[in-house]
Amino acid sequence: MTRWLRSFGAFWYDFVIGDDWRGAAVVAGGLAATALLVHAAAVNAWWLLPVCVVAALGWSLRRATAGKR
Amino acid sequence: MNSLALFLTVFIACAVEAVEALTIVLAAGLTREWRSTFQGMAAALAVLAVIVAVVGPALTLVPLTGLRLVVGALLAVFGLQWLRKAILRASGYKGLHDEEAIYTRQVTAAQAAAGGGRRGVRDWYAFTLAFKGVLLEGLEVVFIAITFGDNQQNLGLAAVGAVAAVIVVAVVGFAVRAPLSRVPENTLKFVVGIMLTSFGVFWGAEGAGVSWPGHDAALLVLIPVMLLVALGYTALLRRAHEAVATAGAQAVQPVEGSTV
Numbered sequence: 001m002t003r004w005l006r007s008f009g010a011f012w013y014d015f016v017i018g019d020d021w022r023g024a025a026v027v028a029g030g031l032a033a034t035a036l037l038v039h040a041a042a043v044n045a046w047w048l049l050p051v052c053v054v055a056a057l058g059w060s061l062r063r064a065t066a067g068k069r
Numbered sequence: 070m071n072s073l074a075l076f077l078t079v080f081i082a083c084a085v086e087a088v089e090a091l092t093i094v095l096a097a098g099l100t101r102e103w104r105s106t107f108q109g110m111a112a113a114l115a116v117l118a119v120i121v122a123v124v125g126p127a128l129t130l131v132p133l134t135g136l137r138l139v140v141g142a143l144l145a146v147f148g149l150q151w152l153r154k155a156i157l158r159a160s161g162y163k164g165l166h167d168e169e170a171i172y173t174r175q176v177t178a179a180q181a182a183a184g185g186g187r188r189g190v191r192d193w194y195a196f197t198l199a200f201k202g203v204l205l206e207g208l209e210v211v212f213i214a215i216t217f218g219d220n221q222q223n224l225g226l227a228a229v230g231a232v233a234a235v236i237v238v239a240v241v242g243f244a245v246r247a248p249l250s251r252v253p254e255n256t257l258k259f260v261v262g263i264m265l266t267s268f269g270v271f272w273g274a275e276g277a278g279v280s281w282p283g284h285d286a287a288l289l290v291l292i293p294v295m296l297l298v299a300l301g302y303t304a305l306l307r308r309a310h311e312a313v314a315t316a317g318a319q320a321v322q323p324v325e326g327s328t329v
């Protein structure tokens with residue numbers, strides 16, 4: 001049962017998160033920061049998530065190619 | 070997002086997944102046994118139908134803001150995965166997704182695997198290969214169709230786009246009985262990655278409470294910006310990759326005029 005649960009969890013992790021968890025972490029952090037700015041500071045931070053996503057993509061690509069340069 | 074854009078986005082994304090599933094099914098069917106392969110496909114489709122029947126109506130009960138936040142986040146993460154792979158392939162850091170090579174690998178593995186049936190299935194290997202391939206790629210089709218359809222309050226059209234893509238790929242694939250290696254899969258993945266990421270960012274930020282300047286028209290800026298960024302990253306990485314390749318080639322050649 002434990003093995004089945006572990007492989008079930010591993011399947012969904014691979015399906016949603018994939019090769020690099022940092023992209024998912026940046027998106028989650030960006031969304032949390034956006035919600036905080038909108039609701040707590042009344043700032044319409046529409047620009048924050050696109051910046052986070054572009055940065056996350058660059059970071060992920062840099063890490064993926066770092067050892068191959 | 071108008072109906073045509075919704076249809077095309079879902080159609081292209083699902084067609085890419087269907088091409089991948091078809092490669093696995095053909096490898097199982099042509100090298101092992103068609104009956105068990107079809108049983109595996111049917112079992113996977115039944116599981117997918119149950120998932121759609123459970124998740125689809127459940128999503129309609131979630132408030133739109135919450136739905137957009139969760140679905141937007143998932144789409145953005147999913148899109149980033151696709152885009153990352155497509156950029157690495159386009160810049161030469163990763164081999165291009167080659168359906169012909171994948172098909173050959175699957176065929177070799179299928180030929181080497183032991184035969185034998187189980188639980189009313191004549192060839193268990195063909196069954197599990199087809200089941201896993203269709204379920205995994207089908208899950209992505211279901212995910213894309215449900216998230217796009219639900220967010221646009223047009224689940225019917227998204228489902229039509231997904232089903233149409235699967236039917237077109239299946240008909241063409243079974244007509245030629247070969248993997249669809251001529252489909253420019255990396256280019257399609259690049260385009261779909263841009264779309265998933267852009268819509269994910271748009272809906273996710275809306276779910277977080279943002280009001281986009283220009284409302285839906287913001288997508289007309291967001292998508293080209295994501296495209297330019299992705300093309301920029303591709304160009305930078307391609308140049309770096311070519312520089313490494315050139316340096317490697319020069320390193321093995323004797324320098325002109327040297328005493329070596």
